[in-house]
Amino acid sequence: MLFSATHFSRISLSDHYVVQCSYHKAFVVYAGCNLVLAAAAAALCAYVAPAAAGSGIPEVKAYLNGVDAYSILAPSTLFVKIFGSIGGVSAGFVLGKEGPMVHTGACIASLLGQGGSRKYHLTWTWLRYFKNDRDRRDLITCGAAAGVAAAFRAPVGGVLFALEEAASWWRSALLWRTFFTTAVVAVVLRTFIDFCRSGNCGLFGQGGLIMFDLSSSVPAYGTPDLIAVIVLGIVGGIFGSLYNFLIDKTLRTYSIFNERGAPFKILLTVAVSLLTSCCSYGLPWLAKCTPCPPDAQDQCPTIGRSGNYKNFQCPPNQYNDLASLFLNTNDDAIRNLFSGGTDNEFCLSTLFIFFIGVYCLGIVTYGIAIPSGLFIPVILAGASYGRLVGTFLGSLSKLDKGLFALLGAASFLGGTMRMTVSVCVILLELTNDLLMLPLVMLVLLVSKTVADCFNKGVYDQMVKMKGFPFMEAHAEPYMRNLVAGDVVSGPLITLSGVERVGNIVHAIRLTGHNGFPVVDEPPFSVAPELCGLVLRTHLLVLLKGKRFTKERVSTGAADVLQRFGAYDFAKAGSGKGVKLEEIDINEEEMEMYVDLHPITNRSPYTVVETMSLAKAAILFRELGLRHLCVVPKTPGRPPIVGILTRHDFMPEHILGFFPHIKHHG
């Protein structure tokens, strides 16, 4: 969908009238265009929004788990994600636009959930209704679903992606909401496609809602085919987990380089861009020219437009099969690999070179400082691998080579991303062939099972590498032998029901805690008892209101209701709330009192200190908590032992307490 100078330069290259010596000039133009685009995208990313680099799916996944990392969903990230992605795809890198589109969708949703952007003067009052954790989380889930739906033109696949990969909490209302979102995406896409089909958009918007139509090939398969498919799945799973392993190593290596500053990021991107240009221009010279098949459905050779059968350096009526893959847009290369009824189009060596090239380029490309998705490189590598296996097996299996390419892509997707249902539906929606459903399911299950033996899914791996405190859905086995009281880390700072302003300011200034337990003491209760939990953000809003009293008396809720509006305590955008520095409290006010009862959550979830840590972790995770109060088992002690936050459940934290426990992460 994204066309650029590169695209046109490729087309002009396939013109066979250029004379030998001008090939060098052509390479300079081609590599130069790629380099400029890559450098521009990298510069945007390095200087404006470093958070926009990479896929974005791990960040969205972490956000939906409750991790609100810095500027992940900021408007600047959105801007760089869109334009950086256009630059990166146009620069001819082996990367996709799917991950960035998911991130883009999430950013737009977050912007809506914050009530627009105050910084850029884009605010809408009615959006304040979404200013709470749950609605914002729902919106961002819908945004992620819309991203996949738009990227693959797969509305149902988008819903399932949000369910299977993105969301940590799911409820039936969310299913219905994501489905509505993707339905709207489908209708809008369809309208634009219909509009563009009538020739209003130039080269944009070619193709329909089905990207790679395979529906002509009707598979009929027997036992040997099934065995071939299972073997394909096993090997695909191994290659997929190897891909994850290598990406992890590359990212760690790159991070040493990237940490040195923005110029180094751009330098790395430029180097990878040059490597990519050399590969895609240089490697096709290794392939021999093939005569055009007499029964080709496409034009052969294609000159001056995108498509199959690239002429490259060949004489008329011949094509270079490696150029048809390498010197092409990624979408067209996938379409060529998936195409049915073209069993002899690519020879074995071509597929082998392309597979190795794309596999390695995909690994070295991910991690450079531009928005880059993983779906397209994995599908490209998988499709070439599948077609390679299909061609290698030759007469042993009667299945179409295009179908083999599809199954290979499925096996790689299963092996790297470990998604099953969503990948299956996305592939079906991409290829419009429901008859191959059993085979796709089989290959996905096999490859996922095999790959799960070696390592985690690629997104889980990145979430871990980025250090996000991600709460897993299950409790770790060693947690069963610990109790909640074991991992509470001090010092605990409690506030009184009616507290001196100075104490609140000190508590906020000295700690980074986001929640403080409120304890009622005599004369407000008979004995000290846990009243509830108060949030840092709410304390700041209350302090800013400055309704303090000289005496230590409970003023009740009426006063707060009078002073504050319904949405003053609503959740602000990340990093947008009231800050302590903004509040000017003088010495006299510091000695005054404020009643915390009206803003205290009187029903915090609590566990007894002897509760199994595993059960506390499940409570924390299933209810999506941020704070869990630990209360003492026996009376006669202070009414609260401590507060558990998500950091207290992280293996690193627990293993700090108990170094003898072994953790297999």
Add this chain to the structure above:
Amino acid sequence: MLFSATHFSRISLSDHYVVQCSYHKAFVVYAGCNLVLAAAAAALCAYVAPAAAGSGIPEVKAYLNGVDAYSILAPSTLFVKIFGSIGGVSAGFVLGKEGPMVHTGACIASLLGQGGSRKYHLTWTWLRYFKNDRDRRDLITCGAAAGVAAAFRAPVGGVLFALEEAASWWRSALLWRTFFTTAVVAVVLRTFIDFCRSGNCGLFGQGGLIMFDLSSSVPAYGTPDLIAVIVLGIVGGIFGSLYNFLIDKTLRTYSIFNERGAPFKILLTVAVSLLTSCCSYGLPWLAKCTPCPPDAQDQCPTIGRSGNYKNFQCPPNQYNDLASLFLNTNDDAIRNLFSGGTDNEFCLSTLFIFFIGVYCLGIVTYGIAIPSGLFIPVILAGASYGRLVGTFLGSLSKLDKGLFALLGAASFLGGTMRMTVSVCVILLELTNDLLMLPLVMLVLLVSKTVADCFNKGVYDQMVKMKGFPFMEAHAEPYMRNLVAGDVVSGPLITLSGVERVGNIVHAIRLTGHNGFPVVDEPPFSVAPELCGLVLRTHLLVLLKGKRFTKERVSTGAADVLQRFGAYDFAKAGSGKGVKLEEIDINEEEMEMYVDLHPITNRSPYTVVETMSLAKAAILFRELGLRHLCVVPKTPGRPPIVGILTRHDFMPEHILGFFPHIKHHG
């Protein structure tokens, strides 16, 4: 898939050589065959397993919510469900086999989860690993998914059905397991279909994995079409909610009749069978004969086999369009309605009569004492409604009439069942046409939204009518004004950490409680404190072991581990555990003591009595609890206030305490 005498009698009826007077004889044979099959199915159901009547989806849904009603998943229910369903479908009723297949799948899964059936001497030792609540629940979810996958030949639809309608708790491992199950179903189905295609199975197994292939019709639609589709969705939603309303009324009326005993159940079934036979044989006489279209793809008229264009009473080369719908299998009728490129096959009056007939027959049929699914009647009524609207609009919309039928079916499914993603995917898998995806999504969303204004989904309605204590995913608004202590109902029976056997026996005999709090008292603790929760089933197993002591001493876990095996405390099948009557305890033993600590759950989830009831309800629901301990806020009182069970969260229970609260159920 289910063929029978009825089927053959129908085929012979379409033979045009029968003379006029023999039509009466034909009716007697036709109605007689139907009646015998219906009576046999009803007798099986009424005498062997009354739980097998109806769809079974509400029961499965309730089970997965934690409601283990009597003999819902028993082997006898399984048997009757299979053979009763065959009888019912063969008897020509307007009912489906989908609901029963879901129930069948769940029954088989439950049988595996119980380690087989001891009663029928089918046990496997290795299945004991599934003998716990969670694994059994997972297995039954997979069984339900397999049922839908097999009924509609829709593997992905099955997964989504399990997610959207059946399951109350969902986790990513379950997605993967249901997907595996339905993949196996797809491969097995495919193998059987391929085997049967070579002519080994007679009339069985016709058709492929796609039941109603629509892929020929490529829709291109404009704004008027979109408006037509939205109107179709609105009216479909209204008809769908009306269907739910009428089914509810019919079920309530029938239940008065059915409660009077098995003979009355059979009588009702016979009456409905006669009504159905009269309609399907009598109504086609109202339709005029139509000349066969010259360009018909099917044979016209079809004689001696299933298919389109039934000859009925017409002269050669003509067909009766109403007979093609009524006097046909339900599957073929749907196929005829969905068929594309046959815009003039059915005239307006025919569709109108069929729509009214099927709509009413569907309502009166559900509720009789045979296994009966709701999908097929709803799809039939919806498809005829859609085709009726399509034919009525005529030239206003360019969409194919078969597509209108599909959209009509979608609107009815959305209006009655209120499922979105799963119905969408099931319809896509049934019809193999991804290009109409945006339209199907749109119509589903519109009809569900409209119908939600009037009443609940049909399965939710039935769950409520059957009186299952179903825990909703959200807390009711009035719960926010109550606290957990408000709804605790007494008297509370607590056990000591080391308890007299007599007390335990009394507690079990006198109450129906399934969980008892265990309180440690001096000398086992300094002050009385809550030790944990012990389950009735575990107490019974412990009593059966008879390891009692004369003195009140703690024996510790070693003794229990020595006496009992790892799976003695595993969850037994419903109603299969140790019973109090089986344990023979003499007077002397009644005075002895037993240590409950080893079998006590030391980490029960607790809430403080002042916790908001809404938050307690969410804790209860999200963690899938059966017991929730309520502890006192202030020290110096007994360490436990009461136990909340799912019954305590039911509106009926709460409104009994607080009659002034208004509940809009």
